Amino acid sequence: MTIERLGIVGGGQMGAGIGEVAAKAGIDVVIVEAAAEIAEKSQGRISASLEKAVSREKISRADADATLARLQFSTEPGELADRQFVIEAIVENLALKEDLFAKLDSIVTDPDAILASNTSSIPIIKLAAQTNRPDKVIGTHFFNPVPVMALLELVQSLKTSEETVERARSLGEQLGKQMILSKDRAGFIVNYLLVPYIVNAIKMFEEGFASAEDIDNGMKLGANHPMGPLELADFIGLDTMLFVQEVLYAEFADPFYAAPPLLRRMVDAGLLGRKTGEGFYRY
Ligand SMILES: NC(=O)c1ccc[n+]([C@@H]2O[C@H](COP(=O)([O-])OP(=O)(O)OC[C@H]3O[C@@H](n4cnc5c(N)ncnc54)[C@H](O)[C@@H]3O)[C@@H](O)[C@H]2O)c1
Structure with a gap:
């Protein structure tokens, strides 16, 4: 084998x-x-x-x-x-x-x-x-x-x-x-759970509910995650995030998976995260 x-x-x-x-x-x-x-x-x-x-x-x-x-x-x-x-x-x-x-x-x-x-x-x-x-x-x-x-x-x-x-x-x-x-379902096991979590963090940030640092520190210090959700989105690449999100939305037709407008605008602007030097943070 x-x-x-x-x-x-x-x-x-x-x-x-x-x-x-x-x-x-x-x-x-x-x-x-x-x-x-x-x-x-x-x-x-x-x-x-x-x-x-x-x-x-x-x-x-x-x-x-x-x-x-x-x-x-x-x-x-x-x-x-x-x-x-x-x-x-x-x-x-x-x-x-x-x-x-x-x-x-x-x-x-x-x-x-x-x-x-x-x-x-x-x-x-x-x-x-x-x-x-x-x-x-x-x-x-x-x-x-x-x-x-x-x-x-x-x-x-x-x-x-x-x-x-x-x-x-x-x-x-x-x-x-x-x-x-x-x-064989969109998102498989991990992204089915992870993507809505990141989406909710982006929505929170978009609404001005909390700063990126506070959202990320909340999950790092409070849930023992090695990275916060916005840092993680920058690490994955916001273009990849948006694509995965669209596949999940198409599969389940659930607003829960809909991409926040801010994510689309950041992708339009070429702010793709670490790989382009700027996303939710500057690198
Ligand atoms: N980035 C992540 O965190 C992550 C995690 C798990 C899975 N994935 C998946 O892995 C795949 C690759 O993602 P990535 O982040 O490495 O992307 P990437 O953009 O870093 O790499 C893709 C590479 O494929 C090459 N390529 C494109 N078309 C080709 C072709 N026809 N023949 C040969 N090479 C070709 C490109 O030149 C590029 O170097 C995607 O399906 C992505 O969804 C990504």
Whole structure:
């Protein structure tokens, strides 16, 4: 059951993190990016993360070098042909993901290979339906930053086989993660609970009920959360937050999930949180 050859499509925040953890675990990893300069950035991101781990004495120099040697970067999806397990981690956009799953199905030659998605919100069956192996398509929802967060949320669609769930669980064990299993519904387990919590914090801030600092300190000091909800929204990225929220709203048609106008305006203004240097806070 051990996975030796993993493919990742999209080497951004999440794809790079998954690649780093997998290569550290001794797995041969190919990361496919959309363009050469982004692939270089992805490699740089992983090198920087490993450097930090070496300086904090969490990993030896030799292990960091061996980890980097197990990672290949490419712009050619054909490089994924021999993979036993491929994880898609491109932008949260249904049309792009559907197109990619159709392509992966013909590129990945082993008919038993698993095609997984790291989507935060898109129902897995929509991606599985683009392939001739819907029983081998599963959600593998990692959390950010992947090297730090223990959780891997597995998402079983109506067509995902039990064997696929077990193989994904086994990969999660190789990566040192702890798994939970969710059915295939927008938000899965964690975002179904987390998103309305963050939405309520944004509404509170928008109404002028309390300052961002007081909202965040309330939850950090009073509920022992490591980050407050507005800090967390900035960390996730407000564009990603808005997209996930829209998927939840479309699925449940419940005003509880409706995006506050302030969130939309901040996204329109390019205030996306940490990644653009400003969101609810300045970085
Ligand atoms: N950011 C989070 O906290 C978080 C947490 C869990 C899950 N996710 C999910 O993970 C996925 C990726 O999110 P992210 O935060 O890493 O985004 P990101 O924008 O940092 O990275 C996405 C990467 O995909 C690349 N890409 C886009 N289209 C591609 C294609 N066709 N082929 C190859 N590469 C392509 C982009 O160049 C970019 O580098 C999304 O589905 C997101 O919902 C994000």
